[in-house]
Amino acid sequence: MPFRGSLQDIRLFVAAYEEKSFTAAAQRENSTQSGVSHHIRQLEMLLNVKLFVREKVGVTATPVADIFYRKCIETLRGIDDATNRVAQFVPGHQGTFTVGIIPALTHRIVAPTLMRFAQSHPNVKVRIVESFGSLLPQMIASGELDFAISTLHGGETGIRARQLLITPECLVSQATPEQPGPLTTAPPNRPINIAWASRMEGRRAAIMACLSAHDITVDAELEIDSALAMLDLVGRSDWRTVTPCLMIDPEADRQRFAIYPLRDPDVDFSIMLLERTANVLVPEAEAFVEMFTEEARRASDGWMERFAVAQV
Template sequence: MSHIKLQNLRFFVAVYEEGSISAAARKVHATQSGVSVQVRDLEDHLGVVLFDRISTGVSPTTVGDQIYRRAVRILREVGLLEADVTAQSGDLTGEVRVGIMPTFARAILSPVLARFSDDNPHVDVKVTEGYSALLTRMVLMGELDFAIVPDGDIPKGLRCTFLDTDLELLVCHRPVESVSGNVDLSAIPPLRLVLPGPGNARRAKIDQRLRNVPEAVHRILEMDSMMTTLGIVRQGDWSSILPGCLCLPDMDDPEIHLYPIMRPLMTVDYLMIEPATQAQSAAVRLFAERLTAEIRDSCEICRRHFANLDDRM
């Protein structure tokens, strides 16, 4: 019996994740006929049907589901083997392609980039800043090695790792009437709020919280730029709900007032997402370790700053 070809597995995984042979062909930069042949070869080799052909594409069979899970592990192990061999060559080389939320661009990314570049001069780092929908799409298409996004729906083909939990803060230029520490949204007057658009993973949770407070009808301005949002807030009339990590430089600024949102505590979980079948190179792995360590440290700084929250974090 001949051995299974890795190419068979790669094309099978692409078809499984895309749900379409044509979409899989675009993803792996191959022809539709080439992808079909590879999948058919795998089916013939195993003696099973992996997909049911339907009008909208393909649907995996029960056996297809089982083999997908094994194929992902096999392809990742092969990638890890290749990465380990490459790491033995000495100085790190290659490229790191990372996607980050705007939350981290202000206070977290710069020190990580500076130290990493000084320590690894032969590694090129390419950073894409964007919201979760864009970054998730780019990781799926193989355009990014990994990305850091808020918790949300993770599509097939991605592996996610929980990093840490951050506080969501009400950010204002002027003090909120009758509030001295933590904020109960049901007990504050209507606000003019600058919020991210619906494509932002945090927006759904913010909307849910606001719907639970029907007494306060807030005026909403949508803005998909955190730095512009902070600029608008600093002008005085608008407030916003922003992650604590973004607000680290403002924690001792008398011109900005930060209120953790309570009852219940409002938080955001950060995830690292990466392709399920790909192993990180030594350079990518090192950069990811340093970036995630900085994110965890920053979340801890935020929690300590608001230590009067009680023990619910």
């Protein structure tokens, strides 16, 4: 049967499905709770099916809503793609997008990416937001971000993840005459003090297992919200941290840091693109992601070559 609803009906249904709440869907779509409820009721009447079970707190999607959601996502992505293609033919078209990036990736990769992107897309405005990986999916869902470059996420409804690159993690310490930079193959011979980036609980288990396998014990721990502050602490003291190897420049940082690769068992860092399931990235955003991935891969490959020479 032909669909006689509106695009707004579909958008509000998708929001309600992903948020599991009419109130949250209204906030996300700049509507009202009663407005969302009205559109959902209208859809249910048009389709002659029940899409949600109203609970005391929130709503639960019915099996038929699961099917309808998948098709609605295809529809919204198709509309987004068509709009993006048409926009390229508008005279004087100037794009803009906002991307969220975790602190571990802003230190060394963002600057060369922006320099390249500005040369090839001078009329496109890019806004970079640095935030924790645990917060980025909600920022995408709320529309605060168009997409994010982060690490593995928890599989939130309405967020699609695409792997861009896998890079090794490493234990970073201050470079000293006894342990010069940029690469060391000898594990610490005494208990270490380790500074963790905030909200990286998901990675700690694998890191601690690797440290234990190398007979590295931890004496003291602390958490720091700022990646730059954490590296400053490591560069000035006997504190260490764990970070993706590509965050450290083997030439520029060789007098300041020494890194010990966390291999055997290997501890890797997955760089992921996160975006709303219902949306398609504009071509300019895709170009930015491609350049970012190239810069990240170049930085990672530089370390992998050193690991190979050192037989790590």
